[in-house]
Amino acid sequence: MKKGVKITIAVIVSIILLLVAGGTIYTNSILGKIKKTELPKGNDSLGISKEKVVEKEKYKDKDVINIALFGRDGSDQRTDSIMVLTIDKINKKVKLTSLLRDMYIDLPGQGMGILNHAFMKGGSELAIKTINSNFGLDVQDYVAVNMDGFIHLVDLVGGVEINVEAEEIPYINSTAQGMAKERKYEAFKDVTKTGVQKLNGPQAMAYTRIRKVGRDFGRTARQREVLNYVFKELKGQGAIKALGAMTDILPYVETSLSNKDIIGLGTTLMGLDTNSIEEFRLPVNDAYKDEVIQGMFVMTVDLETNRNKLHEFIYGKLEP
Known part of the structure; x- marks a missing residue:
């Protein structure tokens, strides 16, 4: 199998959160099929800098929740598909940001490299730390799904x-x-x-893997298109039927979220507008350059511009 045969399934975590809101014994039973991992709780370990999350401080605790989403095929630890799922309780919205895998940025403790190498070099902890430290986010949890689950x-x-x-x-x-x-x-x-x-x-x-039509920008747009369709289809089936169907998918899922976290977030999602997931991607136009570094075709990015645009998408324009 070619390396890069991967897709992150942002919709899976949204569906799981949405459908388990009832918090029943049955729900806890099926959530036991998910592989659970633990992440360090300290901000330094996850690259969360107080200076880089100014927007967060203007909200009450957990009003805006960001969760990292990774996709891989299980045989390779590189995550060629990386997204951030945002649950915005203030504006009652769900948002999805694609992070293009070839962005050439700092991998904390590893030096400069491309984003999709972070998971391979240091697992979910380094991948999250890379996202937080470069883009000023406060991600503390993740969900990873392999290709067969998709x-x-x-x-x-x-x-x-x-x-x-x-x-x-x-x-x-x-x-x-x-x-x-x-x-x-x-x-x-x-x-x-x-x-x-x-x-x-x-x-x-196969459709979501295409890179030679529209490059990585087209590929991530196709991912979001498919995920939105699946999300709407499963939601339309009704909670009981959809939750039953999801039991076949859960063994392909790995997360740092506890069952309690998942059920709590599911309850939150029930009150949000999940019919239309807002979409975004980094790098934004005119804030990156295509370059060849050490034989790799990469995107060098204007971090300040991309960080500001991402914060505006997630948090909106805030008053000083």
Whole structure:
């Protein structure tokens, strides 16, 4: 399998949080299927600097919650898909920020490197510390999901409706059939036409992996498109049916959130507008350069501009 066959499933954590709001014994039972990990609680260990989270201080405790979301295939610790899920209780919104993997930034204690190497070099702790220290956030928890969980999730909702462009077709077919053969999935037909159509799990995964059409900007936009579709489909099934379906996905999930945290956040999400997830991505236009450093094609970024734009998206424009 090619390295980089990965997708973060931001929607999985949102769905889990939304559907477990009841906090029943059954809920606690199925949440036991998730792999739990612990992160250090100190701000220094996670790169949380008081000077870099000025916006946070203007809110009451936990009014805006940021959770890191990582995607990998399990055989490789690099996280080629990285997002931040924001739960904004003040404005009753859910927000999703894609962090492009090729940003060349400081990996604390490791020197300069590309963002998707942070998890490989120091696990979830270094990955979160890298995000916080570079972009001035206060992330304290994460959810990681591997590729197979994403494929199963798409198939559980009966596929996703995507408007396929002509230049995307060959990449969808070659990648999807390769994954299906490797995992011994049942045979399925190739995509042969453009326009809106249903893609199954392997095809949807292949669609979200395309980088040669629109570069990484197009790839992360495709990820968010698929995740939004799945989120709406599962939410529309009703809590009991959707929660039952999610039991097949949970073994692919790893998180630092406790069951109590998940249930509490789920209750919060019930009162938010989850029908429309607001989207953003870093780096923003005109605040990065394409360069080749040590043989790597990377994005060097204007950290101040990107940090300010990210804070504005997450926290809004605040009065001094």
